[in-house]
Amino acid sequence: MLKGIVTVSLKQDVLDPQGQAVLHSLQTLGFPEAQNVRIGKSIEVWLEESDSQKAESRLKEMCEALLVNSVIEDYSFEIVED
Amino acid sequence: MLKGIVTVSLKQDVLDPQGQAVLHSLQTLGFPEAQNVRIGKSIEVWLEESDSQKAESRLKEMCEALLVNSVIEDYSFEIVED
Amino acid sequence: MHTDEPTPDQIHCKKVYKQMGLNDDEYSLVVELLGRRPNLTETGIFGVMWSEHCSYKNSKLLLSRFPVDGPKVLQGPGEGAGVVDIGDGYAVVFKVESHNHPSAIEPYQGAATGVGGILRDIFSMGARPVAVLNSLRFGPLSDSEADKKIISRTRYLFGNVVAGIAGYGNCIGVPTVGGEVCFDECYTGNPLVNVMGVGILRHDQLQHGRAEGIGNSVIYVGLATGRDGIHGATFASEELNEESDAKRTAVQVGDPFMGKLLIEACLEVYESGAIYSVQDMGAAGLTCSSTEMADKGGVGMELNLNLVPQRAENMSAYEIMLSESQERMLFVTNPGREEEVFAIFKKWNVPAVAVGHVIEEQVLRLKHHGEKVAELPLNTVCGASPVYQRESKMPQEVVERQQQTAITWSVPENLQIVFQQLIQTPELASKSWVYQQYDCMVRTSTSVRPGSDAGVVRVEGTDKALAMSIDGNSRYVFLDPKTGGKIAVAEAARNVVCSGARPLAITDGLNFGNPEKPEIFWQLEQAVSGMAETCNFLKLPVTGGNVSLYNETEGEAIYPTPVVGVVGLIENNDHTTTQFFQNSGDVLLLLGDTKNELGGSSYQQMQLGKITGMPPKLDLDKEQTLQQTLLEIIHSGIVISAHDLSQGGLAVALLTSCTENYGILVNWEIDLRPDIALFSESQSRILLSISPDNTELVEVVMQKKGVPCARIGKVVSSGTSGSNCGGSTGCFDISLNGTPVIQAELNPLRELWKNAIGREMEISV
Amino acid sequence: MRCAVIVFPGSNCDYDLYKAANYIEGIQAEYVWYTSKSLDGFDAILVPGGFSYGDALRAGALAARAPILKALQRAADSGTRVLGICNGFQILTECGLLPGALHRNSGLRFICRTVNLEVSNTATPFTSGYVGRTSTHVRLEIAHGEGNYTCDSDTLHKLEDNGQIVFRYSGDNPNGSVANIAGITNEAGNVLGMMPHPERAMADWMGSSDGRILFESMRD
Ligand SMILES: Nc1ncnc2c1ncn2[C@@H]1O[C@H](COP(=O)(O)OP(=O)(O)O)[C@@H](O)[C@H]1O
């Protein structure tokens, strides 16, 4: 079986309050080197499909149909054997 | 600057209701090949640090101190140039 | 049988049963009852069914002191939740449940599944859940001495427990209408999370959990079974220690979305009449639901475990039976009506499968992979666990603590500063940081939201409403468990009376330490007897509750913490009363006597960093007269606001009755030291605001009934000039015997109080 | 006036909306199940709050792909009034009937409390009744974790220029939404999405009756 791993992140100009809160906590916890934090999603999709090219194009369709909201999010993905 | 990308996923035995709902939705949207979905987080951390080995060990500490809830989550990460 | 499982003989020799919560004697009793050594699955079943959580073996004898009957009680303890008639063909269903240990390990999910669990108890009775309340205890949010790590862990627990309750309750669409949060050192390692659920049903909708009808199908409904929460019930009945971390498989994850679908689908199934009985799968999952249903019905049950929906691969019979996966129910259908049931669940997208049937022989028989993997006579599993009369001993420490004087300091020079400090302590500060995270209005029946003495929910289709509250002051119980127990019940009842309701019944959550220690058992025994005495006196049946023992970390017990949930009936919506002032010029009346009683008070805790002496006294006669009289005058329509005086005494009650628009001008003639007058926590006191025209009438009534009633001042609107402080932000002005003690601007004071917890949570440690 | 109240799995303000609409004289509300293919014959469509599909992935995302959405889209295109409240608003942005997106509250917590709102456009079929009130400030309850309205600056300009911003938080902004936006319409003005809950403000005992005017406006 193949597995698609989609990484969804907020578009660069969209504020990420959660990331900011985590950044703040990291700094107070003694990690002053943390300069910025952005929090996104990692979505794993297991596919009943052996052709990785086909899997890729289907995964892309899934992203566009549902997994990603293109108004505020960007995405990238990879396909791996599982 | 270096950037750490942490992928946080639910432990295998832990129920992922979100993933199940998304799976069901994908199937009804015409993606019967989707067999399973698990939803995790992808956390990017920008580090004021040039030594990638050092960055790695610090990132690990951050994961354990804050970014990951080891009771229900597993994680992996990579360090990239930014 | 799984090949790597220990055999019955190995279980015996290597004492594997100990890991399942059975001690040597209990194991021997099992062997004697069965006439053979049980296999692993069977041992596991005994382990959970004989745990305190399921069998009440340590508390049963004490609980029998509670009155459980009353003319309005339709269902007392024993089923999922108690049921009390409220007239017009309706009844209210309610119960408290604890989720302490799971919340200490994984606060978000621990709290979330606590809400899910109690709601399943409610709708398994046939009721539509209409409200939830929560009672929480944590260590201090900050403390100059404690180390940073502990404080940040406490804040993490607090923040995530609240988020978990919100996450589940908001999503499933049941309003959270009240609760309480306390902070004390003793809960640092062992926080408490008690949740109360309330539902409403028509009498004819009442369901039960008795399996009957030989051959009837047993239907499994809801989420698939995973390896989560295996041994949750036993785990809840043990002390927390470092090993608890190793038991992390015990984390269960809630799915409020499935929970919501389950509620709707189940209510529809009940309407269809196609099912005979139902029980939720809570603690001890499939084991508890199947054995109890069969036992109550005097029948047996045979289950084929291969048919049980499973989320994980290769689950053993042991794992399937002991899993505490969430959002599951067990049904017995009426003959030939399975398909109807399946159709309704299908419509709601809720999995439902037949997994077995009712049999005549009174045993639980389990099949797995074609083999019989367990067969247990039900009378061994249910009701046969040993019942312990534990040793009880009053510790010398308690005697000594009680003999210490409660007040060792002289009157502080500036009481206004003391007051400002007091209202910013997390325990007295506004809990709006907490309850604003809860949806309190969904279903649009809530007429009084969190913030007043009790939450009020209207009963649709009638002119009635239900007032509900959950309360408990463990400091009083720690100092004197009996008095503390009495106060817990009396205060809960007083809270709903202040809202215009007649208390119907209570549900209790008993959170204590290890009952095998005589001094802990003594606390339990005393507290229960105080509670029982008050319930009997006030004619308040206990229709259900929960016992959570072994709340200890590294051998240190929490304060004995009984919490009491109460539901009262408001006969007419017009009687609904809140604690908030509403008109400028209204007269402030203080009902009840104020005495030199600072033992266990918030003021004492702040001054000394500990508590000593005796808690306030409670006179049941006076309490009853007070409650009855108050209810009478509320019903006559002349009470503008009523507020129970509790932690922080009169000064805090005055502040929490003020609103942005209404402050106070008080001059009280009282023969007490000023700080005692302001902060004493004497019981059976209520603050009223009454229009000037009706004040005399109230005074006459109170005098007739012998309830002390003092005119102490009046309500003033913000912007009223003429008062000492005045100004557009309002005034909070208290004098004692003509001497000003607090003269503050109202809204800055309210801000201090309102945002204290938020500030605390945002400051980094 | 016939009103549809769409029921998605996990909707939980459907019942409240149904009660509120039926409370108004001249409105008859009916539930319509999310698998239904038609919304013909309804004069208005109400998309309720709650947690459709448990808010999995993103609030409203799964509901916005449910079978009934085609019919909803058609109805909206043909000018039928559509009101989305809270999760309903999230669904309307997710399916593209309204621009922008609603993401996590800036304070990161769910917030349930009463807020003050300014009605910034009373010339819509939803708000005409607020004209002539001595003040256009109304008090409604919010109850959401993801009400932080976001859009790019072009979209914001368009919203402002066309008068599509109908409700704004006045005083304090509870969730960080851009330009204090609490509710917007589509360009044509027949689709309104809003985070506050008018159905929770139908009578004084609820704390406010300001929501009633919105339903009355829709009817008139
Ligand atoms: N955890 C909570 N959840 C919901 N409401 C709460 C919670 N804690 C406190 N409240 C609400 O805050 C108000 C004050 O509570 P509390 O401080 O216990 O006052 P009292 O002493 O009058 O009982 C009550 O209306 C109560 O319901």
Ligand SMILES: [Mg+2]
């Ligand atoms: Mg209280």
